[in-house]
Amino acid sequence: MRRYAIPLLAFLILAALILTGIFGSRFVVYIAMRVMILGIFALGYNLLLGRTGLLSFGHAAFYAGGAYGAALFFLHVQKHPLLCITAGVALALVLAVIIGFFCVRHTEIYFAMLTLAFGMMVFSLLWNLRDITGGDDGLVGIAREPISLGFASIPLVKPGQYYFLVLVFFLLSLGLVYVIRQSPLGLILAGIRENDKRIEFAGISLKNYRLAAFVISGGFAGLAGALGTLLNSNTTPFSAHWTHSAEPVLVSLIGGLQTFTGPLFGSLVFVVLREIIERYTQNWMLWFGIILLVIIMGFRGGIAGAISELLGRKTPSAVGKEGGRP
Amino acid sequence: MGLGPSQAQRAPDMLESIVHVCLAGLSIGMFIWLVASGLTLIFGVLKVLNFAHGTFYMLGAYLCYWILARMGDNFWLGLILGPLAVCAVGFLIERFFLRHVYHLALPYQLLLTFAFVLIFDDAVKIIWGAGSLGSPTVPGLSGSFPILGRNFPSYSLFIIAVGPLVALAMWAFLERTWWGRIIRASSSDREMAAAIGVRVPALYTSVFVLGTWLGALGGGLAVPYVGLLTPGMGEVIIIDAFVVAVIGGLGSLKGAFFGALIIGLLSSFGTRFIPTFDMFLTFILMAGVLLWRPQGFFGEAK
Numbered sequence: 280m281r282r283y284a285i286p287l288l289a290f291l292i293l294a295a296l297i298l299t300g301i302f303g304s305r306f307v308v309y310i311a312m313r314v315m316i317l318g319i320f321a322l323g324y325n326l327l328l329g330r331t332g333l334l335s336f337g338h339a340a341f342y343a344g345g346a347y348g349a350a351l352f353f354l355h356v357q358k359h360p361l362l363c364i365t366a367g368v369a370l371a372l373v374l375a376v377i378i379g380f381f382c383v384r385h386t387e388i389y390f391a392m393l394t395l396a397f398g399m400m401v402f403s404l405l406w407n408l409r410d411i412t413g414g415d416d417g418l419v420g421i422a423r424e425p426i427s428l429g430f431a432s433i434p435l436v437k438p439g440q441y442y443f444l445v446l447v448f449f450l451l452s453l454g455l456v457y458v459i460r461q462s463p464l465g466l467i468l469a470g471i472r473e474n475d476k477r478i479e480f481a482g483i484s485l486k487n488y489r490l491a492a493f494v495i496s497g498g499f500a501g502l503a504g505a506l507g508t509l510l511n512s513n514t515t516p517f518s519a520h521w522t523h524s525a526e527p528v529l530v531s532l533i534g535g536l537q538t539f540t541g542p543l544f545g546s547l548v549f550v551v552l553r554e555i556i557e558r559y560t561q562n563w564m565l566w567f568g569i570i571l572l573v574i575i576m577g578f579r580g581g582i583a584g585a586i587s588e589l590l591g592r593k594t595p596s597a598v599g600k601e602g603g604r605p
Numbered sequence: 606m607g608l609g610p611s612q613a614q615r616a617p618d619m620l621e622s623i624v625h626v627c628l629a630g631l632s633i634g635m636f637i638w639l640v641a642s643g644l645t646l647i648f649g650v651l652k653v654l655n656f657a658h659g660t661f662y663m664l665g666a667y668l669c670y671w672i673l674a675r676m677g678d679n680f681w682l683g684l685i686l687g688p689l690a691v692c693a694v695g696f697l698i699e700r701f702f703l704r705h706v707y708h709l710a711l712p713y714q715l716l717l718t719f720a721f722v723l724i725f726d727d728a729v730k731i732i733w734g735a736g737s738l739g740s741p742t743v744p745g746l747s748g749s750f751p752i753l754g755r756n757f758p759s760y761s762l763f764i765i766a767v768g769p770l771v772a773l774a775m776w777a778f779l780e781r782t783w784w785g786r787i788i789r790a791s792s793s794d795r796e797m798a799a800a801i802g803v804r805v806p807a808l809y810t811s812v813f814v815l816g817t818w819l820g821a822l823g824g825g826l827a828v829p830y831v832g833l834l835t836p837g838m839g840e841v842i843i844i845d846a847f848v849v850a851v852i853g854g855l856g857s858l859k860g861a862f863f864g865a866l867i868i869g870l871l872s873s874f875g876t877r878f879i880p881t882f883d884m885f886l887t888f889i890l891m892a893g894v895l896l897w898r899p900q901g902f903f904g905e906a907k
Binding site for chain 1: 654
């Protein structure tokens with residue numbers, strides 16, 4: 280029975296996602312899109328944090344790279360949505376290669392500080408280069424043009440239509456991250472997290488593999504940024520701010536580090552809980568902070584860890600390196 | 606062209622403006638130092654990078670404001686009592702939460718302190734409202750002082766004097782007192798300190814509370830300076846404090862002091878001469894130091 284549980288569950292969730300797109304109200308569809316976009320961001324990010332064991336506090340820079348890349352491409356070059364998204368991801372990847380090249384020289388707290396510095400550099404440029412980026416107003420008026428395929432065109436204007444594009448990218452990302460995790464690359468990354476000395480002795484370049492993880496996660500952040508820009512039809516410089524960089528970290532942690540599905544649970548909780556809490560009170564951060572405290576103090580496996588414990592499976596170890604600090 | 610100022614007139618103008626920009630930079634730097642000192646002390650001993658330190662700064666400012674408004678606008682009373690109240694918060698955080706995550710990996714420690722940022726930012730909004738609060742004037746220091754023909758706020762001069770005083774007091778405390786020596790010993794070798802009978806957990810709590818007090822003191826002193834108190838004020842200063850702590854070398858108080866001077870001057874000169882890139886310069890300096898001298902300007906090489 281358990282053999283079929285996971286595929287069945289996946290099928291049910293997929294069916295639910297499709298039905299949400301067809302029958303969901305405007306609001307539900309919008310929320311579902313935000314969950315999926317944050318899911319893409321966190322899923323890619325967790326390749327770096329959960330898989331490789333590197334804590335970045337600058338991934339908002341790549342999200343913003345995707346967002347501004349798509350927006351600038353739309354405003355100055357071409358309005359085709361797929362091309363805009365490609366341009367956004369490309370800019371994010373370029374940024375990730377440049378920034379990652381420097382950042383992977385360090386690990387632990389120095390890595391976190393270095394990514395924070397580079398992320399805030401990108402923020403300061405978005406904030407101050409008014410002529411290009413629109414400064415604190417951001418870029419506005421990014422519309423969702425139909426996707427033209429030559430013989431037909433798919434409209435995206437309505438949220439219910441755009442939903443399916445986001446869903447396609449979400450499923451593609453899900454598949455890609457799954458493949459990467461199972462690939463030799465993914466296994467080496469896990470090896471780096473568990474014991475980087477051994478991996479180095481095996482003749483593997485730590486820097487190159489760390490950079491690979493960094494760039495891949497940056498690319499997913501860029502995809503999330505580009506999709507988010509098309510969803511909201513504008514960009515904001517705060518998408519590059521360090522407080523936004525904290526989001527995928529929180530989401531991964533709530534969902535469960537070192538699990539594949541953790542970031543997805545985390546995104547769902549993060550977006551949906553926020554909507555629910557904000558219905559009753561303005562103080563969603565307060566409640567979120569308390570949830571975070573509870574998870575760190577008591578449930579370090581996150582939601583995914585708690586669920587697999589309920590199902591009677593072995594809990595994934597909550598902490599990357601044994602004993603935490605050297 | 607006869608109406609424009611001659612070269613001879615312009616030169617002293619330039620000098621004046623540079624002196625004033627320097628003074629402004631020094632006062633900004635001393636603020637960052639007050640916050641960074643606590644952050645550095647906590648990192649140096651507990652090895653935890655405390656995101657909530659900006660929150661202590663914010664709480665210090667709000668509590669100082671709240672107390673002084675109830676005590677007949679007596680700023681000095683607020684400055685003494687406000688940070689002390691924040692110390693209680695710091696004590697509770699260390700004793701009941703942080704203590705349990707020292708053995709965990711970096712993300713758990715950082716996010717635990719981040720959780721308190723979220724909680725207290727909103728708590729401040731609930732108690733004092735989401736808007737900005739005005740700030741009081743300080744008797745005797747509300748005026749300005751003429752320097753080279755231009756007025757400079759007396760309060761900023763006061764801050765420039767307080768910064769080095771705090772630095773001196775901390776140096777004397779850490780180098781010259783029994784307690785300071787124990788703190789330094791535990792910082793360099795926790796196990797050995799515990800083996801010779803130091804109650805390390807209690808010592809950690811005391812260091813955390815002392816660091817909290819320094820951050821909150823910075824906040825209290827900021828009340829007349831920043832003009833407005835806002836719930837997000839801690840998130841801005843904590844990044845400056847991180848930059849300073851990194852430039853000086855994580856854990857080095859001397860480094861944090863000079864790092865704060867550098868960042869203060871850089872930001873005031875940057876704002877004056879290249880406003881587009883002043884923030885960028887700060888972070889490029891931070892990244893540069895991390896890449897080429899990760900131990901910082903004053904940290905010891907590994």
